[in-house]
Amino acid sequence: MPDAPEALLAISGLTVAFGGVLALCEADLTVARGSVTAIIGPNGAGKTTLINAITGMVAPSAGKILLNGREITRLPAWKRPRAGVARTFQNLEICSNMTVLENVLTGAHRLIGYSALDSLLRTPRFLRGEAQARSMALGDLAFVGLAEAADLPAGQLPYGSQRLLELARALALKPDLLLLDEPAAGMNIRETRLLGALIRRIRDERGVTVALIEHDMDLVMDLSDQIAVLNFGAVIATGTPSEIQKNPQVVTAYLGE
Ligand SMILES: Nc1ncnc2c1ncn2[C@@H]1O[C@H](COP(=O)(O)OP(=O)(O)OP(=O)(O)O)[C@@H](O)[C@H]1O
Ligand SMILES: [Mg+2]
Structure with a gap:
């Protein structure tokens, strides 16, 4: 096999159900080592559930999560920091x-x-x-x-x-992979700008791969190597910021106006 660069995170067919609600429905996502990926999508799209599944806080009913080539889908949450995953929370903890x-x-x-x-x-x-x-x-x-x-x-x-x-x-x-759930929420413009610079330094100086959920589109477009768009529990598009801005499906589902 030619040595294709192995993705740090590879998620396939990930499904999470809460009673009758399908929070994630066969979601796929690949995150390259050393990149910043933004996960965007409307309220209730399943963004936090995706991070919860990667950190072991909810159990998927189907699908696979590979980190560093190792399957962690059912690894207990407390073992995941040692496997290389850390996170912050949407509501400060x-x-x-x-x-x-x-x-x-x-x-x-x-x-x-x-x-x-x-x-x-x-x-x-x-x-x-x-x-x-x-x-x-x-x-x-x-x-x-x-x-x-x-x-x-x-x-x-x-x-x-x-x-x-x-x-x-x-x-x-x-961590190898740092997951941030709306890190700029409640920050003013100046703080948000500093946060963007800090996330870049986390990637460049610490070599940490970052995936963040974020609603601030200026920050997302400025910072991301890759954007993944979630809608109704599925990843409906991935691409560079300019690809995502031009994607008609995304514009209809999320960017609106
Ligand atoms: N613990 C839970 N029990 C029941 N339903 C849940 C639970 N967690 C999430 N859900 C439901 O799953 C869906 C996805 O929720 P999730 O929190 O992942 O969305 P989100 O994209 O992070 O939204 P937001 O932008 O509002 O933070 C929603 O319909 C939500 O109500
Ligand atoms: Mg959320």
């Missing part, structure tokens, strides 16, 4: 009473190699691991521009910064 740094550490800890016994006995391995986790978490906070806020309670951050904190926590998992 941070612990507002913990400090900003502690929030990121909840991500970083999973990757540190000490056992419960190391932790109980405070062995050198545990102490080394803690120091390492802390310095990696501070690095991730600095990367999103929140280093100065490390010791503040997370709940005191402005909303836009809380979104960046969630992003830092996901980065702390050192």
